[in-house]
Amino acid sequence: GAALATIISQALVTIIFIYFLFFQKQSYIIFNFKSFNYDSIIIQKIFRLGLPASLSMIIMSMGLMLFNGILGSTKAVAAYQTAGRIEHFFFLPIISIATALVTLVGMFYGANRMDLVNKIVKYGISRGICIALSFSLFFFFFADNFIPMFINDIQIIELTVLYFKIMAFAYPFITIGMTSSRVMQGLGHANPMFILTLFRVIIISASLAWYFVIILEKPVHYAWVGSLISCILTSLISILWLQKIIRRSLKST
Incomplete structure (x- = not known):
């Protein structure tokens, strides 16, 4: 159905x-x-920008499977999946802003208006952070109230609430990382998005989750601590990477 x-x-x-x-x-x-004419150069440019983004989505799916295996118990997986569904309310506006930035940044960059690129990037990231902070506060303080609306199992409710208590601190960093990656894509650099996703999901998040839960035998919520750490680190890398690309673009214009 x-x-x-x-x-x-x-x-x-x-x-x-x-x-x-x-x-x-x-x-x-x-x-x-x-009016359509085949142009191999344009096709190559489309694939060069689109393929890394597609690979990033594959990495996200791989990370989800790895986390399900690391969490082990059905209740932990159920809590993780439930939290992921509820998180869509946060991701929808952030993804919308990030996607819009690709078009706007690409348009202004193509017109050699780096002043407008800087302006729209600051505007988009700042508004995204405001939205993220709002969701962080809501999830942190009210998760206990709305999670029981979706689940009846007490243990799953507790794990889901704990997930939001931890990941609420990650949402501003997720916003910075996501928007920065999309801005770099708009500037013609698609590889950073793929590299940052690989770094965040597999190299840091899944590795830390495996180390905490499997090796150290910590409770399952330590897997989400690993996710929080990965979001913070990759957001810092992404914003520094973006600043470097913008400085390089300013010199070339």
Whole structure:
């Protein structure tokens, strides 16, 4: 049922996009198949920017499987999965901001307006951090109240609440890392997104979770402490990397 609903919803959205793009023509770009010419250079650029982002999503899926294996018990996995679903309320606006930054930064960068690139980056990251802090406060102080609305099992509720108590501190750093990666993608540098995702999910987060839970035999919530540490470290790396790329771009313009 869930799979069928997903297919139907995706199909409906695709039909709506096709209607507005090709029939209603309510977009900045008017598509005309007669004007299309094959250009291998453009195709290469698309793959160079898109492939690292696709690989990043694969790494996220691999990290999820690793975490499920490390957590071990069904209750811990259930708590982790439940928290991940609820976290979508936080990720949706942050992903929207980060995705919009790719287009805006690419547009201003292509026009050699690095002044506007700096302005839009500061605006996007600052607003994203404000949203993240709001969610952090809400999840930290009210997780005990709303988690029982989704789960009946006491142990799963306790683990899910503990997850939010820990990860609430990570949301501002997640925002910085996500938006910085997308800005670098807009500037034509897609590899940082792949490298940072690999570093955060596999090298730091999964490794620390395995070390804490399996080697040191700590409680399962130490796996989320590992995630918090990885988010902090990669956000610092991402913002420094972004600043370096922007400085280099300013010199070249």
